[in-house]
Amino acid sequence: MSQITPVLKREFLGYFRSPVAYVFLIVFLVASVGLAFFVGGFFKANQASLQSFFVFQPWLYLFLIPAIGMRLWAEERRGGTIELLFTLPLTTLDAVLGKFFAAWAFLVLGLALTFPLAITVGWLGDPDWGVIAGGYLGSALMAGAYLAVCSLLSSLTKNQVIAFVLGVVVNLVLVFLGWSVFNGLLSGFLPVPAVDFIANLGFIPHFDAFAKGILDPSDFAYFGSVIALALTLNYVALER
């Protein structure tokens, strides 16, 4: 297990050895703040909250997280470094967790860099800091779930484009399952409990709870299970 650290460190610093980190962070910040201001009506809502910021995150993550996750394994396969990695004295689990936590830490860094938005809200009004903290926590957990799915898909191919497209599609399904518009369509011909069940498989209902400041253990369990399941399959795919 101590072998996770070197992998994590190499992977995390690796983002900053290429323009990837800077491009990603800038796009992420501009897009998330831009959406909140210009589409979400951050000022118009006249509320001291980050609701208009968090509401777009499931959609933003849909494209940005596959961009980070696609290279995790596909790049190693293409470059042949996977052979180097797996002939070093570490286990497959060390490598899977090291890479996952490095990419997750990078995403959380991006998320943390949106803090001026929270400060702005605090300066303009009197927000409920608990709700804001809940939103950030939920967003970080949701990012982990997206990422774990992308890591799994990246391990199935040596082509990063395929990994990206699969990542978007599978995450899109997971977003759609819990999207109110889609659930509204379903309730036209499915009984309510069935629609509820389907909605609960998706990301949005669980994230919304966090964004409202509700910390329900079942929502933690949901994101935790998605991460654990995807990484287990990731491990199995690599051990094969």
Add this chain to the structure above:
Amino acid sequence: MIEVKGLVKTYGNKRAVDGVSFTVRPGDILGFLGPNGAGKSTTMKMITGYLRPDAGTATVAGIDVAKDPVAVKSRIGYLPESAPAYGEMTVVEFLNFIGEVRGFRAAATRREKVERALALTHLESVRRQAIETLSKGYKQRVGFAQALLHEPPCLVLDEPTDGLDPNQKNEVRSLIKSMAADRAVILSTHILEEVDAICNRIIVISSGKVVVDETPDAFRARKPGARLDAIFRDLTSADA
């Protein structure tokens, strides 16, 4: 030191390695010869724990690679074919990463190991250069430095002189020779003069089977006066 017994590996319906057995003792430099596709690389990948054999065992220092892969991997220095490395890292960054995974956690010890590896492979002049900007010869040396950084008792080198110019080839050969005193070395090649120059044992593999396992002198005595490649051609014509 390295003991291989009845290794088998099948890809689809092609048997790449078909019951390969041999032993390498400390002090041996084993030349692993064979036409392309004969199963040299596949055998090496099974010894180093990258591929799992379908049948048979590979043990290093008495440890079965299937039972304790991490222990075996920590005793082997492996140079995979075409020396894969993380291109965006500089030579020093890369070797530091390898050192860390190899268990040299204290910065001082690690620096010492890295410096020694840099000196042995004459990489000091490019130490701060990104690996992807290096020429083929330098990349190969980075692969070498990585393989011998932890002074392993076993070295497995897949075509170590591939793509090097004659001077570099000579240098790599004397490097291998100087390290072989108390180590077990396996190197694959399809350059016969190389075997003659440094190996004290020859194994010829053809269509996944060992067809020759003897000293270079005995190999030459098979057809007195003939060139080595003529003997080689006779032995491996089944592969053509």
